[in-house]
Amino acid sequence: MEYITQFWEEYQNHFWVLLKSLALLLGGIYLAYFSRIKIKKLIGKKDEILGNFISQVAFVCVIILSSITALGTLGVQTTSIIAVLGTAGLTIALAxxxxxxxxxxxxxxxxxxxxxxxxxxxxxxxSGRVEAINLFHTTLRLPDNKLAIFPNEAVTKGVITNCTDAEKRRIEWVVGVGYKSDIEEVKAILNNVILNIDEISKDPTPFVGVTELSSSSINFSIRIWIENNINIFAVRSQLIEECKKALDNAGIEIPYNQLDVRVSNK
Structure with a gap:
């Protein structure tokens, strides 16, 4: 019993310092999680991606400051720690x-x-929809529900095409008909198909016209616009199906590529 009392009297100051340091560290960890949640919720109301990014930065900063403060309470020279961190940071930055x-x-x-x-x-x-921008990467949800993860460096160095920056998006499709077909009749049939598909926007005005005289067909380009919240694949598929049915009903041929070979006997 006397030994325990002597031990306590000798090391009680160290015990209280250790306990204080541990309390500071645990309090810092709690504050880091608390601040991350609050910042994410507060800023996330207006901008979820920005809130998520800032909350992560705040979390890391609070953890680092809490760790340095706890070590300083133990008597460790914080200036030395900062110098070591600076040197280590430079080494890590290069690596x-x-x-x-x-x-x-x-x-x-x-x-x-x-x-x-x-x-x-x-x-x-x-192509895919943006799910998040984190400290080191950007994630996209692909049409087949796979998750694509891009390093932020690759995103900024490449070409970014934002398909939803405007309210509407254009669909373009080319269909070829036989050379014996009447151009005005084909245009009328294709325009009628477009008018009967409700998802297609009538402003801007859809375009239907000849854009190429190929080796086997007269090629018509169809350019239409739809709202960004409409499934582009479904509308494109419906457009192709309805055009094929309408041309078939009118007896207009959609030719396949042909190659004429002539053999000459000399």
């Missing part, structure tokens, strides 16, 4: 330059805002 480049690109995306959550993007050959 992880691609990741830091993605971080910087993420900040650029947040500031410039070329797109927002829910926008339909085309990044190279991949």
């Amino acid at each position: 992880l330059k691609d990741s830091l480049s993605s971080l910087a690109s993420g900040i650029v995306l947040i500031i410039l805002r070329p797109f927002k959550k829910g926008d339909l993007l085309e990044l190279g050959s991949i």
Whole structure:
């Protein structure tokens, strides 16, 4: 018992310092999670992507400050810690330059805002709807429900095509008819099909006209506009089906590619 009392008297100051440091660290962790949730909820009401990004930055900053404060309470020289962190940060920056480049690109995306959550993007050959912009990557939900994850650096260095920046989007389709077909009749049939599809916007005015005289057919281009909230694939499919039925009913041929070969005997 006397040994325990002597031990307590000798180390009680160290115990209270350790307890205080632990309390500061746990309080900092709690504050980091609390601030992340509150910032995300507060800013997320106006901009979900911006709220998510800022909340992550705030979380990391609070954790770092809490850790340094807790170590300072233990008697560790914080100036030395900051110097070590600076040196280590430089080393890590050189080793992880691609990741830091993605971080910087993420900040650029947040500031410039070329797109927002829910926008339909085309990044190279991949298209999908934006789900989130995080510290290091941007995620897109593809039409087949797969999740594509792009490093922010790749997003900023590539060409970003925002398909939902305007209220309407254009669909273009080319159909070929035989050379014996009457051009005005074909135009009238195709225009009538367009008028009977409710999802197609009548402003701007749909375009139907000859755009090419190919080797096997007269090619008509159809350019129509639809609202961004309408399924573009369904409307395009319906347009093709209805045009095929209408041309068949009118007895107008949709030719396939032909190659005439003449054999000469000499």
